[in-house]
Amino acid sequence: MEDALPSVPNQVLSWHPPWPxxxxxxxxxxxxxxxxxxxxxxLGALLGLxxxxxxxxxxxxxxxxxxxxxxxxxxxxxxxxPEDRRKFLPFIGTIFLYVWTSNLVGLLPTxxxxxxxxxxxxxxxxGQNLVFAFRSGTIVIPGAVEPTRNVNFxxxxxxxxxxxxxxxxxxxxxxxxYLDEYFQPHLxxxxxxxxxxxxxxxxxxxxMGAAGGLGYAIGAFLDHQWATQPHVARILGVAxxxxxxxxxxxxxxxxxxxxxxxxxxxxxxxxxxxxxxxxSMCFRxxxxxxxxxxxxxxxxxxxxxxxxxxxxxxxxxxxxxxxxFVFSVLCLTYTAVEIREEEEVEHVVTTGAxxxxxxxxxxxPP
Amino acid sequence: MGIWEQLWATxxxxxxxxxxxxAGGLSVGFAAIGPGVGEGYTAGxxxxxIARQPAVAGAILRTMLIGQAxxxxxxxxxxxxxxxxxxxxxxxxxxxxxxxxLLASGLCMGLAAIGSAVGAGLVSAEAVEGIGRMPExxxxxxxTMLIGQALAQNTSILGFVVAMLLFSSGGGAGVDITDWxxxxxxxxxxxxxxxxxxxxxxxxxxxxxxxxxxxxxGVAQNAKHAGAIQRTMFVGAAVSESTAIxxxxxxxxxxxxxxxxx
Numbered sequence: 340m341e342d343a344l345p346s347v348p349n350q351v352l353s354w355h356p357p358w359p360x361x362x363x364x365x366x367x368x369x370x371x372x373x374x375x376x377x378x379x380x381x382l383g384a385l386l387g388l389x390x391x392x393x394x395x396x397x398x399x400x401x402x403x404x405x406x407x408x409x410x411x412x413x414x415x416x417x418x419x420x421p422e423d424r425r426k427f428l429p430f431i432g433t434i435f436l437y438v439w440t441s442n443l444v445g446l447l448p449t450x451x452x453x454x455x456x457x458x459x460x461x462x463x464x465x466g467q468n469l470v471f472a473f474r475s476g477t478i479v480i481p482g483a484v485e486p487t488r489n490v491n492f493x494x495x496x497x498x499x500x501x502x503x504x505x506x507x508x509x510x511x512x513x514x515x516x517y518l519d520e521y522f523q524p525h526l527x528x529x530x531x532x533x534x535x536x537x538x539x540x541x542x543x544x545x546x547m548g549a550a551g552g553l554g555y556a557i558g559a560f561l562d563h564q565w566a567t568q569p570h571v572a573r574i575l576g577v578a579x580x581x582x583x584x585x586x587x588x589x590x591x592x593x594x595x596x597x598x599x600x601x602x603x604x605x606x607x608x609x610x611x612x613x614x615x616x617x618x619s620m621c622f623r624x625x626x627x628x629x630x631x632x633x634x635x636x637x638x639x640x641x642x643x644x645x646x647x648x649x650x651x652x653x654x655x656x657x658x659x660x661x662x663x664f665v666f667s668v669l670c671l672t673y674t675a676v677e678i679r680e681e682e683e684v685e686h687v688v689t690t691g692a693x694x695x696x697x698x699x700x701x702x703x704p705p
Numbered sequence: 706m707g708i709w710e711q712l713w714a715t716x717x718x719x720x721x722x723x724x725x726x727x728a729g730g731l732s733v734g735f736a737a738i739g740p741g742v743g744e745g746y747t748a749g750x751x752x753x754x755i756a757r758q759p760a761v762a763g764a765i766l767r768t769m770l771i772g773q774a775x776x777x778x779x780x781x782x783x784x785x786x787x788x789x790x791x792x793x794x795x796x797x798x799x800x801x802x803x804x805x806x807l808l809a810s811g812l813c814m815g816l817a818a819i820g821s822a823v824g825a826g827l828v829s830a831e832a833v834e835g836i837g838r839m840p841e842x843x844x845x846x847x848x849t850m851l852i853g854q855a856l857a858q859n860t861s862i863l864g865f866v867v868a869m870l871l872f873s874s875g876g877g878a879g880v881d882i883t884d885w886x887x888x889x890x891x892x893x894x895x896x897x898x899x900x901x902x903x904x905x906x907x908x909x910x911x912x913x914x915x916x917x918x919x920x921x922x923g924v925a926q927n928a929k930h931a932g933a934i935q936r937t938m939f940v941g942a943a944v945s946e947s948t949a950i951x952x953x954x955x956x957x958x959x960x961x962x963x964x965x966x967x
Binding site: 608615623665 | 851951
């Protein structure tokens with residue numbers, strides 16, 4: 340019966356995604372996914388039990404939850420405008436609770452318990468996994484590790500937040516203003532005489548070149564990657580270019596107003612900056628939790644009794660809580676800055692926040 | 706047999722193995738500078754603030770500890786990379802490109818950790834001073850401090866990402882340790898990428914630290930306009946961070962150059 344058990348219970352599945360996907364999906368870890376589902380189940384069960392019968396005079400769990408909600412509400416309400424607050428509070432709260440529970444779930448002592456069970460059952464090669472073998476297969480229950488220790492967990496959250504905030508920004512500002520932000524700071528301002536026919540033709544020719552080049556590049560890329568027909572690039576380029584030209588000629592409602600001269604050289608840096616902010620947000624969470632795990636591993640291989648427990652308290656409880664909060668606050672603030680309207684900035688500059696707070700703080704404390 | 710003949714007797718494998726240990730030392734050594742300075746500065750300001758307002762000593766102490774824990778992040782990242790470098794199998798370094806990648810990762814992480822830890826320390830120092838002046842603004846100042854410190858750490862996180870990339874570069878397949886033709890330039894490219902990101906992360910992080918520290922002081926003085934101050938801090942920090950993004954771009958280009966042939 341013992342022989343039927345698998346020799347390597349770790350890494351039940353391994354999947355290496357094909358080319359375009361492997362830029363986003365960096366690996367697969369059975370333990371991480373198991374622990375993620377465990378966290379979702381735990382959180383759902385706990386919160387569901389806590390709010391099942393809400394009372395006017397709250398019990399202990401309900402009071403703790405109300406405190407947490409009030410705390411998060413203060414944070415969200417002081418950052419976002421009145422039309423977004425109510426929508427964002429559940430989102431930010433969910434992210435905070437999810438990441439927080441994920442950071443704390445590593446404190447469960449199941450690792451040691453499973454290891455002891457395996458040692459007692461005389462199969463230490465299973466390490467910290469509990470393996471149940473059946474005739475049709477096996478079930479592997481890994482010991483508790485933080486899912487945030489795997490980079491894919493924060494990265495997945497980061498992809499979601501990235502799409503959320505950019506789609507929201509496009510909805511709020513419109514595509515033109517959204518794209519214009521990538522070309523800031525502007526090189527200057529000028530008034531484009533769009534009502535004149537020659538201006539339309541000039542703009543149309545320029546946009547035809549740009550869109551045609553873009554289409555050709557996309558076609559060439561498709562051709563290179565998946566060996567499509569060689570004329571796909573030319574057809575795409577001509578079609579996009581003509582479409583852009585016609586759009587520039589006949590677009591009816593475009594009031595002539597002062598626009599900024601786009602700074603073409605700054606655009607790649609702005610685009611990379613947008614990715615870098617999400618990247619740093621995700622890797623901050625990952626680096627802290629992973630770093631704590633590595634340090635704990637190194638220390639506990641040298642010193643056994645007390646120090647690892649204290650370190651686990653520091654890295655698991657303290658750093659885990661602080662980093663979960665930082666992650667959700669950064670998510671909130673990046674989104675708030677991204678979906679902010681342009682008028683609001685001018686409002687900020689003119690309402691005296693800068694004169695009153697700025698000048699006196701620049702001059703130093705009195 | 707002279708010393709050089711002895712060193713090269715194994716085709717330079719002994720010399721190559723020194724790379725990862727030197728890199729581990731560089732990583733944790735440089736990364737220890739910043740957190741020490743930043744956290745000490747915060748602690749000094751906290752002592753002064755408690756001397757000014759002994760009634761809120763608990764709040765000041767709590768804010769100080771949170772701020773110090775966050776400025777410690779870059780030091781922890783350096784320590785983790787040092788552990789990873791020291792614990793890896795020295796015989797697995799395939800060629801000089803891989804060795805240069807390890808050295809570059811240590812340099813990158815170590816240097817990148819200095820500025821952001823000092824910057825984060827500046828932010829938390831102003832935050833504890835602000836709480837000492839205006840204890841009733843504590844929650845808003847703490848929130849601003851967390852955001853400012855996180856912004857100041859962005860560059861060291863970018864350094865960590867580049868360092869992990871360089872750490873796992875592997876030097877390309879099919880290149881032997883004795884192949885000198887074509888590998889020295891690629892080794893130099895990896896080293897250059899590590900230095901670019903490491904040194905490039907220093908200034909922006911310090912600058913964002915200035916932004917965040919002034920923002921904390923401003924929120925403590927004028928808590929009514931905390932939202933406006935935070936937004937201005939965000940925009941200013943993003944502009945200040947742009948030079949670190951230049952460094953990131955150059956480091957990634959150099960990495961691509963080094964890995965292009967393989």
